[in-house]
Each structure stands twice: as structure tokens, then as C-alpha cells.
Amino acid sequence: MTLTNREKTMILISHAISLYSQMTQDKKIPQNQSVVDFIQKNMPDGYKSELSIDLIDDIFSFISHYHMELS
Structure with missing residues (x-):
């Protein structure tokens, strides 16, 4: 089964949210x-x-x- 572009986008968004959270805690992203x-x-x-x-x-x-x- 191949993922659709929408499903891949959803995965990327989820990953980006997680990464944002981690980088915010590490103060690597501007407030x-x-x-x-x-x-x-x-x-x-x-x-x-x-x-x-x-x-x-x-x-x-x-x-x-x-x-x-x-x-």
C-alpha cells in the first residue's frame, strides 16, 4: 500500500510539530x-x-x- 500525498503531508506535519516542540524547549527557535x-x-x-x-x-x-x- 502506497501512502497518498495527503497522508505523507499529515506525517510531515506531525513530525514538524514534534520537532518544533523539541526545538522550542531547547531554545533553538525564536520565541x-x-x-x-x-x-x-x-x-x-x-x-x-x-x-x-x-x-x-x-x-x-x-x-x-x-x-x-x-x-
Whole structure:
């Protein structure tokens, strides 16, 4: 089974959120850079067409919800 570009984009967003969180804790990202800006700047060009604020928000909400349950 091959992943669709949308599924790959979702994986990349999830990874970027995790990376943003880690880099923020390590103070490697400016305080004024939002997670959305970070994702938009670091998303590979081939997947930007699938990128949307709604998708980022949905994934961020999902991760936030399940992070609390898994901790």
C-alpha cells in the first residue's frame, strides 16, 4: 500500500510539530515563531499543495489530546 500525498503531508506535519516542540524547549527557535510558521517554512515543496491551516489544526489537536492520554 502506497501512502497518498495527503497522508505523507499529515506525517510531515506531525513530525514538524514534534520537532518544533523539541526545538522550542531547547531554545533553538525564536520565541515569536509560531508552530504554523515553522511548518510552512519547513514543509517540502512537493507537499505544500496539501498543506492547510485546518489540517495543521486538526493534527495539532489530535496530538495534543492523545499526548495527554499516553503520558
